[in-house]
Amino acid sequence: MPETPELIAETIVQEFSEFGDDWTLKYEFLMEQAIHLEPFPDTYRLDAFLIPGCQSQVWLAVERTENRYHFFADSDALITKGMIALLLRVVQDQTAAAISATSFDYITKIGFHNQLSPTRANGLRSMIQRIKQTVV
Amino acid sequence: MASINDIRAAFPYFSQGPGATGYVYLDNAATTQKPFAVLEAMNQFYIHSCANIHRGVHRLSQSASIAFEDARGTTAQYFGVNNPQQIIFTSGATESINLLAQGLAKSHLKPGDSIMLSVLEHHANFLPWQEWAHAHQGTLKTLPLTSDFEIHWPELESHFKSGIALLSITAVSNTLGIRLPLEQIINMAKRYGVPVCIDAAQLAAHQYMNLDTLQPDFLVCSAHKLYGPTGTGILYLAPSWLNSLPISKTGGGAISKVSWEKTEYVDGALRYEAGTPNIAGVLGFAAALKKLQQWDLATCEKHEQQCLNYLEQQLIQIPEIIVYAQGKPKIGSLSFNVKGHHAFDVGSFLDRYQIAVRTGHHCTQPLMTHLNVSGTIRVSVGIYTSQDDINAFINALKKTLVHLLKYHA
Known part of the structure; x- marks a missing residue:
């Protein structure tokens, strides 16, 4: 049983607080998260699992075991992949009810609120939407 | 003939905008800054x-x-x-x-x-x-x-x-x-x-x-x-x-x-x-x-050309860099990639190092397919671009590479 999304989000905020305002450390941390993300199964590398974006490609797939959801994700850009890794840490193997209720406010707290703007330049908002839609 | 400093003085970007704090704008092919006169x-x-x-x-x-x-x-x-x-x-x-x-x-x-x-x-x-x-x-x-x-x-x-x-x-x-x-x-x-x-x-x-x-x-x-x-x-x-x-x-x-x-x-x-x-x-x-x-675009272009040539010379000395259409005369823009790294990652670091460049497919997806890449990093100059801007960019790129080369995409 994973910790609750709230607790995991708090841990992430805690981890980022150590970097202060140093963006290079934040980005390096993201890339670190990216390379440790569970490998994306090739069977899911299909357009159906692609989240369209102008800047980088993002794949997101999900498997359901009983009432819990397990996500797989990938991106061709490491920083983007690191952002997805941060999203997935919170929702991984949670129930539909927990995922639907998850607040992604911690993204703002760790200083990535710019990444949430609904522009064509990034897909973070689309990723969150896709995660939530998947479990509805 | 207007000097670069005269031209920069005519753009509020440099005195009142992000340029005043050293943010270097190299995305002129997307849009340019506006002079006071406009x-x-x-x-x-x-x-x-x-x-x-x-x-x-x-x-x-x-x-x-x-x-x-x-x-x-x-x-x-x-x-x-x-x-x-x-x-x-x-x-x-x-x-x-x-x-x-x-x-x-x-x-x-x-x-x-x-x-x-x-x-x-x-x-x-x-x-x-x-x-x-x-x-x-x-x-x-x-x-x-x-x-x-x-x-x-x-x-x-x-x-x-x-x-x-x-x-x-x-x-x-x-x-x-x-x-x-x-x-x-x-x-x-x-x-x-x-x-x-x-x-x-x-x-x-x-x-x-x-x-x-x-x-x-x-x-x-x-x-x-x-x-x-x-x-x-x-x-x-x-x-x-x-x-x-x-x-x-x-x-x-x-x-x-x-x-x-x-x-x-x-x-x-x-x-x-x-x-x-x-x-x-x-x-x-x-x-x-x-x-x-008034500034004479023809004179400005010679200066832009020097900036672009200098940029290309600097870039080709970095082994991890691929310059597209290398050696061909260029007007305004130059595209490159860092081997094994996504343009978005490079651009994200450059932004943190105070440099604005464009990354992605630049609304030219058929060309990206032709080049067999998903995107590039594009540096584009304008009439106010200085050699200092190019140097700032090269320094930022070198710092970016230090971060990126620790990781493999």
């Missing part, structure tokens, strides 16, 4: 002569109308066009090409026709023609280029012989910065009666053009890439097309007589400018063009 011209209109044009007898409308037509004259002169009526104001290059495509679809283009574009095209000069082709069983053909982006002349000639209804090409690639030999292409097209449309969105910001000499059939460009405001641009029509290109946008201001049965349209540029145009934008555009003439 902001002033737009302000003056809104404060002193805000009125609709070509409609009223009152003095405000008259002075606005005169200023608007003066701006048309300034624009025509800038582009080497003797008759200002050949300059139609639009909202930008995208609208210009759409107006043209819809107009040509009504008369010139026949179902099954072939339109030729280059692999370098911005989506703005690709999608309107693709839409037409899909709707009319038309064919899109590719301007024959060698792997080194040189024209394959015999193949081009045989295409012209077999029948091309329109050739619509960019003057300069917004991604690679390479220029197509417009003069020779237009000469050959004319021998076979093929109309030519030029997308000058990039070129016009870097080189003077003389359209009366070059003689394309159509030319489009956007003001905002020429230090003017957004939401303004031009569609140039050759004399033979003026009044004969069918109208695709109708409404007030373009008519001479309207009845239930029939409408007669005015001749000249107004025929194509239905509705209230972006008056302030047009006045701002004219102000930008006057500044470019």
Whole structure:
């Protein structure tokens, strides 16, 4: 049983607080998260699992075991992949009810609120939407 | 002759905007910063002569109308066009090409026709023609280029012989910065009666053009890439097309007589400018063009060229860097990638190091497919770009590489 999304989000905020305002450390941390993300199964590398974006490609797939959801994700850009890794840490193997209720406010707290703007330049908002839609 | 410092002093970006804190803007192919003169011209209109044009007898409308037509004259002169009526104001290059495509679809283009574009095209000069082709069983053909982006002349000639209804090409690639030999292409097209449309969105910001000499059939460009405001641009029509290109946008201001049965349209540029145009934008555009003439764009271009050459020399010394169209003359832009790393990651770090560049496909996905990449990092210079800016960029890139090379994508 994973910790609750709230607790995991708090841990992430805690981890980022150590970097202060140093963006290079934040980005390096993201890339670190990216390379440790569970490998994306090739069977899911299909357009159906692609989240369209102008800047980088993002794949997101999900498997359901009983009432819990397990996500797989990938991106061709490491920083983007690191952002997805941060999203997935919170929702991984949670129930539909927990995922639907998850607040992604911690993204703002760790200083990535710019990444949430609904522009064509990034897909973070689309990723969150896709995660939530998947479990509805 | 204006020095770089004089030019920079004319742009509030450097004294009041992000440039004042050292943020280096190298995304000029997307849009340029605006000089005080442009902001002033737009302000003056809104404060002193805000009125609709070509409609009223009152003095405000008259002075606005005169200023608007003066701006048309300034624009025509800038582009080497003797008759200002050949300059139609639009909202930008995208609208210009759409107006043209819809107009040509009504008369010139026949179902099954072939339109030729280059692999370098911005989506703005690709999608309107693709839409037409899909709707009319038309064919899109590719301007024959060698792997080194040189024209394959015999193949081009045989295409012209077999029948091309329109050739619509960019003057300069917004991604690679390479220029197509417009003069020779237009000469050959004319021998076979093929109309030519030029997308000058990039070129016009870097080189003077003389359209009366070059003689394309159509030319489009956007003001905002020429230090003017957004939401303004031009569609140039050759004399033979003026009044004969069918109208695709109708409404007030373009008519001479309207009845239930029939409408007669005015001749000249107004025929194509239905509705209230972006008056302030047009006045701002004219102000930008006057500044470019005052600074002498030809001198500015030499300086831009030095910056780009210096940039390329610096980049090719870094082993992890791939420069596209390496060694070829470039205008305005240069694209590169870091081996094994995504452009988005490079651009994200550069932004943190105070550098604005563009990353991604630059609205040129067919070119990305041709280059077999998902995107590039594009550096694009403007008349205010200094060698210090390039040095700042190279330093930031080297710092970025230190971070990225710890990881493998």
